[in-house]
Amino acid sequence: MNQYQEIARQGLWQNNPGLVQLLGLCPLLATSSTLTNALGLGLATVLVLMSTNFVVSLIRHQVPNEIRIPVFVMVIAAVVTAIEQLMHAYTYALYQSLGIFIPLIVTNCIVIGRAEAFASKNAILPATVDGLMMGLGFTAVLASLGAVREVLGQGTLFDGADALLGSWATVLRVELYQSDSHFLLAILPPGAFLVLGCLIAAKNAIDLRQKKKQQQVKTITRARVTHSAGAESAAGGN
């Protein structure tokens, strides 16, 4: 497995910001009431992560170690401000519905976390790919959370997608069932916690099942036991 595959695996699954690191829970829970909102914030976060990781990696040799955190924060703040202005200009409806959570990407722990833990120690290309993968992992969780909550809460999918993608996107709206009374809990924050809990449980269950499968394979051929155990501990050390 080469370096980029490993980065992708870490960001999308193994070390997923939403399901494993549990970073950025505030926007994750607050903006995932519909799929459109979730995708919008997810994509904004992807852009922010890629740009900040790129810039931080670019200046990593010039920044003195003692003041690196303030410098990173300023880089992040500048990038987020730029993206906020872009969304203000081109996706105004989405900008309004996401509200305070766009500028709050500054405080999202994933961004400063990746800048400090990965981008400041790696070359430009891996750092940018890491930002992309972490962002995509976060977006995937955000979007599935948004989809589940939207279906449970109001029985639709892609409601208001035109705010994100332009007027053609109204055709994306799917109405799964019609109901007079919305299931408010799914739209309110407690619903987000419950669904996120279920997602995390599902991920752990899948991991557990795979682990069991691997162990079964291992016990068949004894010679491989020490070999793959060694490889695993090396991978765990990363």
Place this chain on the structure above:
Amino acid sequence: MSFRIASSPHNHSQQQTHVLMRKVVLACIPGIAAQCYFFGFGVLLQLLLAISTALASEALILYWRGKPVLVRLKDNSALLTAVLLAVAIPPFAPWWIILLGTAFAIIVVKQLYGGLGHNLFNPAMAAYVLLLISFPQQMTSWLPPQSLQAQQQHLLDPVCTVFTNFSCAGYSMTQLKTDADGMTMATPLDTLKTDLAAGRTVTESQQHKIFAAVGGIGWNWVNLAFLAGGLWLLQQKIIQWRIPVALLGSLALCSLLAYLIDADRNGSPLFHLFSGGTMLAAFFIATDPVSASTTERGRLIYGALIGLLIFLIRRFGGYPDAVAFAVMLANLAVPLIDYYTRPRTYGHRPNAHKHKGVH
């Protein structure tokens, strides 16, 4: 000759879980009967739906978890959860309300936390909060007592209304809630809250015909019936006196203080004690052995905390009744209460653990 050495506790209560749960269910019967008498047979239908959903979802999830299904089903705990939820929701609520609530109570609140004995919250009350927050309209459509209803209730009306939203004669929920004079009726607690918000005094509000000398018509008897069932539980030693007494005492004390300070803006203590779900909460819900505090002093604190919260939410909160919220908030405080009220172990000094902490 060898002696068998057994560790404490040496004195076991011989009550088994399934007997205990069955007796609590039996003690609900007077309350259910009173509800039937005053509000119609809807509660029986809700009970039927709730119990079947509870048993089905419990069986399903036990099977999934690889646990013995029949043995666990026989402990009656799912039955009790279903009964408590069914008596707490409006008798004419649509069928999917109780289905959703019971399934949530059993699957999420009880089994996802590890099953009987591991749940942090009272399953019935957590489900009630879920329903109340999600479907406020359906969860507040209580009918007035039968004596005040303009439309005479037909025997099959609960069935029609629960499944189709209309009574057999075709009346909607709003029409059913209307009395002979065309006034829409709410529960006593709801009426008082609305009237106080509109600037009327308690005395003016209680001119409304749903009020009796104590509490509201029907509600006072339902509460008395649950009180009777609760006293039987006490006599059977199924529950201990601490939680109910602390809960009712603190609710009475708080409402008495408020009543003495401003009798125009606060219901009397008797009104609070015999309205809404007070007695159900005190004897059947707060005493849940799993989610309640386990120490003697802790139970007093826990009960008093629920009483205080019920009063505060009823008086200052947005909802007319507060039992479910109060019980859930107190459930959250239970680990803390238990930590600070650990009893002295036999043979140890009163503050032994503090001395340990110093060294």
